[in-house]
Amino acid sequence: MDTVLSKGVFSHFGLLEVQARNRLIRPxxxxxxxxxxxxxxxxxxxxxxxxxxxxxxxxxQKLRLSVDKQSIDKEVEEMEEEFADTELLKLMAKHSHIKDLIYAHHLLGGYNIIKTNNDKAVCVSLATAYEGFYLDTYNLEIDLRSVLRISHHNIPPFIPLNSLAEQSNIQTDVKAFLELLSLHLNAYAGRKQQLKLVKEQFKSVEVMESNTLCTLLVLMFTASTKRTPVLCTLDYSDHTKSLPTRVLFECEDSDLPNSPEWKEHCSLLMETPVHKALMILRNVGDII
Amino acid sequence: MCFPFPVVGVSCKRIAGNMNKENSEDVKVLEAQIERLREELVELERQKQNNYKDMTFSFTGEMQNALSFVCGQTQGRRKEVVMSQLEEEVNKMEEGLRRQTQMNGINLDSCITKTLQRSENKCIQQLCISGHCSEQEFQVEFQLSEEKQGDSSVRTVSDLNIVMDTTDHQSFKNFMSGAKENNDLLLFFRTLRTYLERCNDRCRTFQHFQKKYPSVVSLPGGCRSEVMSLSHPQLPGLVMFIHWLVDVSKEGKVTSKMDLLTKIPERALQLFPSLSGTTEAFQSLLRILGPEAAVESVIGAISLSEDT
Incomplete structure (x- = not known):
C-alpha cells in the first residue's frame, strides 16, 4: 500500500512536473x-x-587584375568550374574596370565630355591644378548644330574666350581650342595659387597690388641689409604662363637693384614661382 | 487529502530550480557562442576592410545589386535580370570611356586603387594608372588625398612617380623630372599630349617629303628622329640637314624649332662664298614662307630643280 501510494504520489508528481514545465516555467x-x-x-x-x-x-580582385593586364590568367580560366556566377563576376570586374578608367581620366585632367540636349551639344569640363593641388574646374557647353557655338560657360570674363576660339579655329579644330583654353585657365590658376601661397606663407611680405587675371603683382618686402623696403613688380605679360616676363625692383637705395646679388634675385624670380623664390630669398637671409 | 499540496508546492520549486539550472546552462552556452561569433565577425570585418584596402571597388547602383545577388542577399531576383541590367550600365559606360579616350588623346589600360587611410574627414588612396599616348607607354603612381574643409573638400596629389621611356626625348625628360618633383600630374598629361602630337606632325612631314623626293630626302635616324638629310646623288659631298627640334620648357611649354645645317666641301665654299650664309638664309625663309614651303624650297635648290 505504501509503495502503491508512493508510486501513485510520484506519478502524480511526475504529471504535475510535466504540466508545470509546459504551463508555468517553460514559457x-x-x-x-x-x-x-x-x-x-x-x-x-x-x-x-x-x-x-x-x-x-x-x-x-583576381578578375580585375586579369582585365587590367588584358590577359586571361590560368587561374581565372579555371574559375569557370568553381563558381556558378563566374559570368556575372566577370561582368562586375569589367564594370569596375571601366568605372575606374573613367575616374582616372577625370583625375588626370581629362575633358570629361558629356553629351547633352539630345546629342546636339556637349558639355566639356576643364580642370585646373597647380603643384598637386586640384583647383577650380570650369565648364562649357558647345552647341554642335551647323556652326559650333559656346552656349553656356562659367569661364571668368577676363579670359578672352571668343578671341581664343577664333585664334584656334574652333570650327575646324575643337581640340586645339580646348588645349589653348586649358593652357590659359591653368596659367591663371597657377598665378592665383602662387599669390594665395605668398599671402599665406609670408606675413612680412605685403601685397601692394594685384589684378583679377593675376598678371600684375606688386610686392613690398624688406631687404635685410640696412632694412630697406623694396618694391618688387612682377609682370606676367604671357598669359599662358605662370612665370613673369619682367621683374623690377625699386628701392630708395638706388644701388641695391643694380647690385650683382639683386640682379641674381631678379633672374631667380623670372624662373621660379614667386612663393618659392621668396622662400629662397628668406632662407639665404636677403629679405626679412 | 490535504498533504499533497504543500509537497507539490515544494516540489515545483525544486523542479523550477532544476529548470533554471538547465536554462542558465543553455544561456551560458548560447552566450559563449554569441561571443565567439561576434569575435569571428570582427575578424571577418577586419579581413574585408583589408581586402578593400588592397584594391578598392565602388559598389553603387547596379554593381551593388549584383554584389547582393552573388552574396545571396537578395531572394527572388533572377540572375538574368541582374546580368542584363549590369550589362546595360557597362555598355553605357564603355561609350563614355570611348569618348573620353578619343577626346583626351590618352588611352588608359589600367587603374588600380588602394586605400591607405580612411576616416570621416580624410581619405588617402594610392593609385597606379597605366596606358599610352600615341605609341608612348606610361605608368603613373601617386597618392591622392581628399580632405573635407568646411563645405568643400581639398584634393591633392603627392608622391608622384612617372615611369616612361624617354631615351629619345631629352627635353621632355627634363620637364618630366620637374613635373614629378612638383606633383604636377595634370600638367604632365597636357604636355605629354601636346609634345607627342608635335612629334607626330614632324614624323608625318618627314615621311611626306621622303615620299615626294625619294632621291634627295633620307631619314638616317628613322622618321621619328629629329633629322632629315638632303643630298643630291650627283653631289655626294654636299649634305644638308633639316634639324627639327620639339622642345619642352620646364613649365611645359612645347615649341618647335627648325634649323638648317650644312656639310659643304671647302672647295665649294671657296667657289661660292654665298653658301656659307645658308643657315641664316633658311631662317628668313622660315619666317617668310613657313616651315613646309621653306623645306620645299631647300629641296628644290638641292635637287637642282630637275624633278621639282
Missing amino acids: QQSSRVKELKAEVAALKIKREQLKAEIQTHKTL
Missing part, C-alpha cells in the same frame, strides 16, 4: 534562450554574408 524562462538562439542565427547569417562578400571581393 517564462526559455524566452531568454529563444532570444539568444535567434541572435546566434542572425549572427551566423551575417557571418555567411561577410564570408561571401570577402570571397566575392577576392574573386573580383
Whole structure:
C-alpha cells in the first residue's frame, strides 16, 4: 500500500512536473534562450554574408587584375568550374574596370565630355591644378548644330574666350581650342595659387597690388641689409604662363637693384614661382 | 487529502530550480557562442576592410545589386535580370570611356586603387594608372588625398612617380623630372599630349617629303628622329640637314624649332662664298614662307630643280 501510494504520489508528481514545465516555467524562462538562439542565427547569417562578400571581393580582385593586364590568367580560366556566377563576376570586374578608367581620366585632367540636349551639344569640363593641388574646374557647353557655338560657360570674363576660339579655329579644330583654353585657365590658376601661397606663407611680405587675371603683382618686402623696403613688380605679360616676363625692383637705395646679388634675385624670380623664390630669398637671409 | 499540496508546492520549486539550472546552462552556452561569433565577425570585418584596402571597388547602383545577388542577399531576383541590367550600365559606360579616350588623346589600360587611410574627414588612396599616348607607354603612381574643409573638400596629389621611356626625348625628360618633383600630374598629361602630337606632325612631314623626293630626302635616324638629310646623288659631298627640334620648357611649354645645317666641301665654299650664309638664309625663309614651303624650297635648290 505504501509503495502503491508512493508510486501513485510520484506519478502524480511526475504529471504535475510535466504540466508545470509546459504551463508555468517553460514559457517564462526559455524566452531568454529563444532570444539568444535567434541572435546566434542572425549572427551566423551575417557571418555567411561577410564570408561571401570577402570571397566575392577576392574573386573580383583576381578578375580585375586579369582585365587590367588584358590577359586571361590560368587561374581565372579555371574559375569557370568553381563558381556558378563566374559570368556575372566577370561582368562586375569589367564594370569596375571601366568605372575606374573613367575616374582616372577625370583625375588626370581629362575633358570629361558629356553629351547633352539630345546629342546636339556637349558639355566639356576643364580642370585646373597647380603643384598637386586640384583647383577650380570650369565648364562649357558647345552647341554642335551647323556652326559650333559656346552656349553656356562659367569661364571668368577676363579670359578672352571668343578671341581664343577664333585664334584656334574652333570650327575646324575643337581640340586645339580646348588645349589653348586649358593652357590659359591653368596659367591663371597657377598665378592665383602662387599669390594665395605668398599671402599665406609670408606675413612680412605685403601685397601692394594685384589684378583679377593675376598678371600684375606688386610686392613690398624688406631687404635685410640696412632694412630697406623694396618694391618688387612682377609682370606676367604671357598669359599662358605662370612665370613673369619682367621683374623690377625699386628701392630708395638706388644701388641695391643694380647690385650683382639683386640682379641674381631678379633672374631667380623670372624662373621660379614667386612663393618659392621668396622662400629662397628668406632662407639665404636677403629679405626679412 | 490535504498533504499533497504543500509537497507539490515544494516540489515545483525544486523542479523550477532544476529548470533554471538547465536554462542558465543553455544561456551560458548560447552566450559563449554569441561571443565567439561576434569575435569571428570582427575578424571577418577586419579581413574585408583589408581586402578593400588592397584594391578598392565602388559598389553603387547596379554593381551593388549584383554584389547582393552573388552574396545571396537578395531572394527572388533572377540572375538574368541582374546580368542584363549590369550589362546595360557597362555598355553605357564603355561609350563614355570611348569618348573620353578619343577626346583626351590618352588611352588608359589600367587603374588600380588602394586605400591607405580612411576616416570621416580624410581619405588617402594610392593609385597606379597605366596606358599610352600615341605609341608612348606610361605608368603613373601617386597618392591622392581628399580632405573635407568646411563645405568643400581639398584634393591633392603627392608622391608622384612617372615611369616612361624617354631615351629619345631629352627635353621632355627634363620637364618630366620637374613635373614629378612638383606633383604636377595634370600638367604632365597636357604636355605629354601636346609634345607627342608635335612629334607626330614632324614624323608625318618627314615621311611626306621622303615620299615626294625619294632621291634627295633620307631619314638616317628613322622618321621619328629629329633629322632629315638632303643630298643630291650627283653631289655626294654636299649634305644638308633639316634639324627639327620639339622642345619642352620646364613649365611645359612645347615649341618647335627648325634649323638648317650644312656639310659643304671647302672647295665649294671657296667657289661660292654665298653658301656659307645658308643657315641664316633658311631662317628668313622660315619666317617668310613657313616651315613646309621653306623645306620645299631647300629641296628644290638641292635637287637642282630637275624633278621639282
